[in-house]
Each structure stands twice: as structure tokens, then as C-alpha cells.
Amino acid sequence: MNAKVSAFLSKHNFVQHIDIDTFSQALLSDMRKGINGEKSDEDMIRTWTNPPEAKVKNQKVIVIDAGGTNFRSCLVTFDANGVPSISNLEKTSMPGIEKELSFKEFFDKFAENLEHLKNQADSIGFCFSYPTEIQKDGDGILLGFSKEVKAPEVVGKPIGKSLADALVEHGWNRPKRVSLLNDTVAALLAGAASGAQGIEYSSYIGFILGTGMNAAYIQPAIPGSKDFGSSQIVVCESGKFCSVIQSDFDKEVDSKTTKPGTFFMEKGCSGAYLGPLSYSALTMASKEGLLSPKVAEKILALDKLTLIEASAYLEHPYDTNYVLAKILAECGTEEDYDFIFQTLDAIVERSARYSATILAACVIQSGAGTIPTKPVCILCNGSTYHKTYKIYERVKGYLEELLTRQKGLYWDIIAVENDITLGAAIGGLIER
Template identity: 25%
Template sequence: LQLEEILQCLRLTGETVIKVGEIFLQEMKKGMKDEPSSLLMENTYVPELLNGTESGSYLALDLGGTNFRILLVEILSGALVREKVKKFEMKEEARLGSGLELFDFLAQCISEFAHEHDVADKNLPMGFTFSFPMHHKSIHNGILRNWTKSFAASNVEGNDVVIMLQEAIERRGDVKIRINAILNDTTGTLLQGCLIDPRTRVGMILGTGTNACYMERADSISHWESERHGEKEVLINIEWGAFGDNGVIDFIKTFFDKQVDNNSLYLNSFSFEKYISGMYLGELVRIILVHLTNNRLLFNGKLSKKIQEKSSFKSYLVSLIEVDSVENTTINTEKVLKDFNLKYSMDDIKTVKYVCELTSLRAALLISACLSTLLQQMDKPDVTIAVDGSLYEFHPRIKIWINKFVQILAPSYEFRLLQAEDGSGKGAAIASAIALRLQKSYAQEA
């Protein structure tokens, strides 16, 4: 009973879930009108998706972490027919040195790749997936707001990374390429989803971080910095990891969440991400297990050194323990507890499984509250939601839960979840193809 009392705060009632969805909608609407909101609702200036007429060769650069990739993609009648990919290791001095060094290094790798595939002199268009917070001024302008992850190159924040990369390519003079589209991994996931299923209208990342984007009516968005061309829709990058940074959903914040926040690098920010993403789910479980042990409700009140270390309990362990719950076994849970040097009883195993279930379930409910709100806001009868990310891929039942909850919350809409892997690579090439088609049609108008 005492255990239930302590964990009760992690259980969300139906009313609470609906309330989160309503507040999400209010924040979205404020963000669209450029009013103060925890949601940026960033205009990506992508007004259309694939229409089946796109053909040609496109380059793509995917930069979002310590590895980056360059792709050469061939598209025929809106379908991907061939792709060549090369992975590169990001040198530490490029990540942490000057912006000039970073972009010169990227340009060098692009040049190597282009020469290797005999396209250095073809003047190919290139899409650039840049998975950092940025502000768009057009489909081919992206200004870095701030570095995240392990990047800290100087003199880049506040500057247009497309211009910086294009200038670095031109400084070399040994390769002809024009960057005509910039996007983040979430937009890339939606575009990659379109290749598989043309009904795709939402993209979601559920991995280390989390975000979503969707197609909104163009006239609902007050923020346009480039010339309008009669766009009916536009792809909006929500940046939902920051949902609630202004306190609007603090009513779901528990004592445990406050500790996760205190242990994190970014205090009082990425609030929504801290409830649902892979970066924090394991830490949340660890904090709860330590609290229960300190209250003598677990492991006979005895903590190991390892379980007391911040961030030692990774989210993939939560997924592994959840596999035990689905398969009605204890194999993974016992292995995890042994690795943490914890002495456990069968009751302890049950409790650990229960904590992983409660935290995962809460994450699924919160995601579902937001996805169902998006379906209602778009008001399309049939929508595919493209998803990428390790938590979505490896958690054994988060997909099942999200499917079930969204159906309950938005019963009048047909939808499906689609796993769209590698949106950040192929998605950049697709964005480039769409941008080229639009460029040509605008030139004809003029």
C-alpha cells in the first residue's frame, strides 16, 4: 500500500491527459501567432510534399551528432531508386574549434565524397539536415539558435549555417554544389514517411530527444519572412521538447521529475522531453528506485554504489525490463539488477518492473495527448504519422500504447504509426528535390 501511495503521482487520469492536450493546443495557437508560448512553432517553409514528378540526383548532408553522413540519392518520379551513403567521424577540433574550421572540415568531406562518386562538377543540389535548434528565414536559410549535444564551435550561433557551408564549399573551388534546402531530423522523418506512404502528415522523433512536426494551414501562421507563393499548407516544426518550459503543465510534475530536472544539464528547460525522451526516462526510473530503497521498500533498504550514480540507468534498460513484462519473464530484469550489484528478492523484481511500466505508460499517455491534438488540429480524415528514434524502436509496447490512446482521444480520425528510419539522411535529399521543383515553378510564375 505504501508503495502505491508513493507511485500514485505517476498515474495520469483521463481528465489530466485531456487537459494536457488542451493546453498543448493553446500553446500551439499562441506560437503560430508569434505570441509568448513554450512552443516555437517554427515555419520550415516547406509548403508541399512529394508529388511524384521529382526526378534527378541529389546530395544530402546529415549532421546531428559525433558522426555525420553524406548521401547521393537518385529519385525517379517521386520514388527513391538508388542511394550511396558514407559515414564520417566528426573530429573533436571541428566540433569545439571555430565555425570556420567546422565548415571547412565538412566541405572537405563533401568534396572527397563528390569526387569519389564523380559528381564534383555536376552542380548538384544538396539538402542539409542540421539537427540543432534553428530559425528559418526560407527553405534554404537556417540560423543556429544555440548549439546542443557535444557541439560548441565558436562564431556559429546567430549565423546562417547554409551560407557558412556554401562559402566553405566555394573556398575550396574543387566542387560545384548548391545547398537549396535545410531541415532538421524531424522534418526529415516526415519527408521520408511520404516516400513510403503519401498520407504522411506528421513526423515524430522519439529517441534520445523528442520532437514533432506536421502540415498546418499556411494562413494560420503569422510568421513568414520570405515571399509568399499562394501556399495552402506549410510544414511546422513544433519543437515540443520545450512544451511546458513556461510552467503550463507543472500540474503533472512530480517530486521525482523535479529531481531529474535538478540532475540535468539544462535546468527548467526541455520540460516535456524530461517526461518522455530516452535521454531522461532511465534517470527518472533510477531516481524512483533510489527513493523506494531509501524508504526500505526495495532491496532491503540497501543501495549499491552504481545505482547512486547520476545517469547510470540508461533508457534502453527500461525497454529491456519492459520486454520482461510483455513476455512474463524476469531474465532481463535480473541481469540489469545484477549488473548494478543489487541484492534482490522476487518482490523487488516485481516492483522494478512496475516502476518501468508506470513511467513508460505516462510517457505514452503524454505523447498521445499531443498526437491526438495534432490530428484534431489538421482535421484530415486519414493521416500517417512517421516515427523514428531508439525509444520508439526498442520499447516493446510504447507503439501499442500510443496507437490505443490516440484512438481513444481522437476517435473520429483514421491514423497509423509508421516507422520511417533514416529520415535525417534520405529526408534531406527529398527536401532538396521538393525545393528544386518549387524553385522551377516560381521561376515560371515570374
């Protein structure tokens, strides 16, 4: 990194090269406080369940995936061999994104979105990717919305029961069960069901880095614990971890969110915020005279900068189909190209370090992965993880260094087609 970029980032308190080992220990400390019932940033939500031991066969289940920008719903059918098929898939926008909704409006909108699946199965696997306290019967109490969803009357309410009530009002038979699970749990269950031939995993982790960010792992039994007398999947709500250093860019973006002063980890590395963070950094640099005058003028004239645009510049800095490359092609200098590249690269690189920190903490807390032939299976999902410039490669490199070389822990990152849908379907059929 050149001195000019380094000085700019330092001036604004942006710490790029986070020590992943030290940071993971801080994260582990917070996780363990939550597990022990002490005050912690992360919720450490109990799910009262584990991956099923046998394959799901000869069953149908309605699947809902609501937790980011989109609302997806479909029917999943498992045949006699446990092979799943997906049908009646529809996608629309997530209720509460565009405007604030009341409790009734929120669930009425859900029922409208599900009309094409009316009474096609008596069980629903509901991937609801917001902080939710899972109940022993599989329902969940919403603790609070993230990702800029606006439906405050829903907070504190049972999501499964409320949805079932709304469906009955819309002419449905009452579902036998509505099982709530986080997208990280769905990812974990999909990883556990993948059954890679010739591999035996010692534990499973689900990780999401998309619009938001979160992780789930299997907490081993804790002798003498009322809640953890046996192992179970735990949702960390990692995005709520706040013991992170906020730069001026982070603070500016945070101040404009629906819930400022919360979700510092998520706001530092997930897809909903990396674009605004990039925009904040480049506009500050423009105002401080660190870019040539014409480039600065054009950047300041932009209303926003998306993650897609920022990542595209890093991938293809001379592709003028994207806004930054177009600006630079018109009036930029080589110094401008370099400054913008290194600034944006620092932002996505920090996201990779945060992600690796979370995964490292989950592997360590699982107590698994100590035998090379029985690694921990990590299923990673999310467009930010898979599509943003070098995040995927960097996460794997950081885990290799910290977990395998330094700590002798073994892991394997996998991908499964339609993972969230498959995991949610399995979750919807688990007997409680």
C-alpha cells in the same frame, strides 16, 4: 500499481496517468499562440514549403543527417522512375557532443565528415534537428542547441551558408543550394512520398521520439495571415513545452543538463533522459529504504542506468545479461522485482502519453482526418518510439481512444525504410 509504488511516485510528484485530452488542449493553446505570433513555449517554426506534388526523378543530392548522437552522410540518387538509391553512406559522431567547439571548429568538422562526398552533387539536403528558424531560401538560423551539443558560437548563424563556406575552404565547388530541414520535416516528407497504393491521405505528420522529441505537421492556410496565407509545414519544437508537472526525478535530471530549466517535455520522455530518470527514481527509492538493503546497496553503486538497460528489464526481468536483472537475481526479493518493474514502467508509460498528446494536438490542428477514407498519415521515427517497452503499442491505443472514438478523427501510423534520408533528399531538391 501497488500501494508502495503509488505512494513513492506521489511523494515525489510524479504524475503517471496524464489525461491526454486535457493535456492536448493545453498543448494546442500553446501551438496556436505560436502560430499567431504570441509568446509560446513552442517555436512553431515556419518552413515555407509543402511536400512536392510530383515524384523526384533523375536527380542526385547529398544528404546530411545531424541531430542526435550520430552524424550520417550519403549520396541519394533518384532514377527515371523516382526510385531512390543510397550510396557512400558513412556514420560518425555528432560534432560538439564530446567537447565544446568554436564556430570554425564546428563547421570544419562537418567538412571533414563530408570529404567522401566532395562535389558528387550540387544540392545538399541537410537534416539538422535542432531549433532552427527556416528562411524562405531554405537556409536556417540556429535558435539554440539541444541534446547536449556544445557549440555556442554557432547559435544565431546561418547554418547552410556557414556549411557552404566551410566546404569551399576545403576545396569544394560552392553548392547550388543547402536546404535545412528538421528530422520531423524529413519524416513528414518521407511519409508524403511513400505513396501507399489505394490510400489517399488528407494530411501528413512527422514525429520523432529518439534521443530527442519533436513533431511537424501541415498548418492549413489562415485567411488574412501574412505568414500563413497558404498552407505550409510547421515544426513545433514540442520538446520545449514547459507546462508539465515536474517530479523530483525530473528536477534532478534537469539540474544536470547543459540547459536546466528548458525543454521540460523533451526531458520527460525522450531517449536521452529516460535512462537518467530511471536511475534517479531507483536511487531515491534505494535511499528511502523502499528496496531490500543489498539491492539498494548495489543500485547506489551504479554510476548510471541507460534506457537500454531499463527497457530490457521491463521486457525480460529475469534476463541476467542486463544489470538490474543480475542484481535482483543475486539478492532481490519478489517485492524488489515488482517495485522496480512498476517504477520503470510508470516512467516509460508517461513517455507514451506525452507522445500521444503531441500527435493528437497535431492531428487536431491540421484540420484533417475528418473522413475515414482519408486519414492523416503519421510517420513515426526514433529508437525510443520503436524499441522502448510498449511505447509504440500504448501510443496507438491512446490515439485510438481520444482521436477516433471521442473526436471522430482518423489517422494512420506508418513506417518507411530510410525515412529520414529519403525525406532529407526530397527536401534538398525542393525549388524555392
